[in-house]
Amino acid sequence: MTTVERLVEAHADSVGESPLWHAGEAAWYWVDIEGCALRRWRSGLFQSWTLGERIACLALHAHGGLVAGLESRIVHLALRDDGGLTIDTLAELAHPKPGMRFNDGRCDRAGRFFAGTMLRDMAAAQPVGALYRFDARGPSQPLIDGLIVPNGLAFSADGRTMYLSDSHPRRRLIWAFDVDAQGMPQQRRLFVDMNHHPGRPDGAAIDADGCYWICANDAGLVHRFTPDGRLDRSIAVPTAKPSMCSFGGAHWDELLITSIRPAGDTSEAAGATYIARPGVQGLPETPWTPHPG
Incomplete structure (x- = not known):
């Protein structure tokens, strides 16, 4: 049985997301989307920086710092010597509707940054989101459109x-999609229908065995699926809404799991960030490299 422990005592996020291991700093980063905040845990020290807008996803930057998707722009985040945060815009995106933002995003193995967009009002269920x-x-033209979240x-x-x-x-x-040499996803096919499993498919990670780990939001679980789409195992998390998981640590055997605190939920577990050691190793994330296109 895998033990899941709280990473930071007495801390909770509104919408914790995008955990990322920074090997060069031996540090975990993640974000609180609605809190407009970047978080870091390093050598037992918890730090936080507040931005002027929602921040949804993170990746490493090849020249140092981080790449992040905010509400309508992609930025380079760099920590200054005085402890502050420098924010430089790399690209801006004109959303098709007001009230949209970036959501999940990460680099592929070639260092190309992909990020999806969504309407913040999930109850509207409008398929206006896309992957870029x-x-x-x-930004590219939408690679995949018609997405809700x-x-x-x-x-x-x-x-x-x-x-x-x-x-x-x-x-x-x-x-699942095939990806060509130019980073174009093709041959879309159903990998897992989560209507047949507990929870909604939120953020994910890949381990060294090629298995796909997905947070099962609303079910308090993290599922591991084999490359052929078979459910291999599930890990229970002490809160109902785990949001994203990522591998890291010195030996890539730690799984960091963020979570969401719904409005009105005053439990200590909701919105906390958790760490587990599931007995498998993950894969290092490739930093974003400014490809010419």
Whole structure:
């Protein structure tokens, strides 16, 4: 049985997301979307920086610092010597509707940054979200559109398969795609129908065996699916709404799990960040490299 422990005592996020291991700093990063905050846990020290807008997803930057998806722009975040945070815009995106923001995002194995967008009002259930790829020239055209809440973005070890979910209650699907040399997802196919499993498919990670770990939001679980889409195991989390998981640690054997605190939920477990050691290793994330396109 895998033990799941709280990482930071007496701390909770509104919408914890995008855990990321920074090996160079031996530090965990993650975000609180609605708190407009970047978090860091390093050597037992918890730090936080507040931005002026919602921050949804993170990746490493090849030249240092982090890449982040905010409400309508992709930025470079860099920590200054005085402890402050420098924010430089890399690309801006014109959303098709007001009230939208970025959601899940990460780099593929070639260092290309992918991020999805969504309408913040999930109750509206509008399929206006899309998946984009970003390079030095800015955002691509939508690679995949018609999404309500894009999530579960992950890439196989060889970079040839991309996984993507839609976590909205009306969808609850995970797809797999072939990825060509230019980073274009093709041959969309159903990987897992989460309507047949507990929870909604939120954020995800890939382990060294090629298995896909997905947070089962509303079910208090993290599922592990084999490359052929078979449910291999599930880990119980002490809160109902785990949101995203990521591998890291010195030996890549730690699984960090963020969670959401719904409005009115005053339990100590909701919104906490958890760490588990499930007995498998993950894969290092590739930093974003400013490809010319």
